[in-house]
Amino acid sequence: MSTLSESTLIDAEGYYGTFGGAFVPEMLYANIVELQACYLSIMAEPSFEAELEILLRDFVGRPTPLFEAKRLSARHGYQVLLKREDLCHTGAHKVNNTVGQILLAKRLGKRKIVAETGAGQHGVATATVCALMGMDCIVYMGEVDMARQQPNVDRMRMMGAKVVPATSGSKTLKDATNEAMRHWINHPADTHYIIGSAVGPHPYPDMVARFQSIISSECQRQLIAQFGLEHPDAVLACVGGGSNAAGAFYHYLSDERVMLFGAEAAGLGVETGHTAATLNLGTNGVLHGAMSKIIQTADGQVIEPYSISAGLDYPGIGPMHAYLHEIERVVYIPVTDQQALDAGFELSRLEGIIPALETAHALALLPTLDLPHGSTIIVCLSGRGDKDLMTYTKYLDQYTQSAN
């Protein structure tokens, strides 16, 4: 296992080892180079930091609590601490990134925002900050996803965003991302593209990870202040594109005392063909502007992923995670739909917190770990489960019968 420091994780060209880079069409070259050249200096400006801090505090509701889940702890024999990203405005961690990126877009002189969304969570987080800042907002969303996630489409429209159906391919996230990129290519001068996870061409993976790193920096402070602990024994997070995991791991990457675990969506099972376990099944390839691991056929066709959770069924993964997997700094464990459902119902009943189905994948790691009794484990509670009630409800009888 290698150790890394935050400054050496990514190189000057935007590579994490052999993963990352910026594979973009000619037409986007100027935009990407502009972003690469100035994202770090803008983020370091005192006026930017001050404005971001106020928005994170008063609009997003940070710091989010680090909550000791006592009944869940007793069940698993660990001290389980929940980092409550579900309490962020809009109900998940995604707004940490959209707040940061919209401030950056303003400083770049952009007046319009384009975004892609799968389940609609990133679209809502983007529409939210566009309304806040008075910016035009266009969100591309697969036609199939629009039908499946109607409430999120309504939320975006309510806040003034234009939701455009992506009608090509499988009409889901991958296609929406292609269309959003195409829109940006056609409007490079006045538009900023807000990507929703730690994916895409450099500098997006690093920029998104930095905006989300507020999660682990708060954990460090809260662990000391509330529990007198310098570090946890382990941190758990679910991994779709990898943004909440990147944020939850970020300040612990160079601390070898902290074990890091990512939960990938295995769907019906890694071997079933109905899965989204990218790191366990993927091979090297370029998707959406970066070299990473992709679930693809031998001749490079992307295989449609599957998971019960809409936020995790992405056929790729951020390059940072492909690298952390390769150097074995983080262990990525596949979690099935069934394991996630079990964990979602368990948290609801033991702690009175209904987690997002994505988040339930991270919680499902608890019974699979073999750590010493009493270990302190932080779980990144990435989002709340209100949006998943229709899915949970289908299984309610099963859990009600087996509850006692």
Ligand SMILES: *Cc1c(COP(=O)(O)O)cnc(C)c1O
């Ligand atoms: C979108 C989403 C995820 C997955 O995205 P990451 O970029 O991997 O964090 C996880 N949890 C929730 C609640 C989400 O909305």
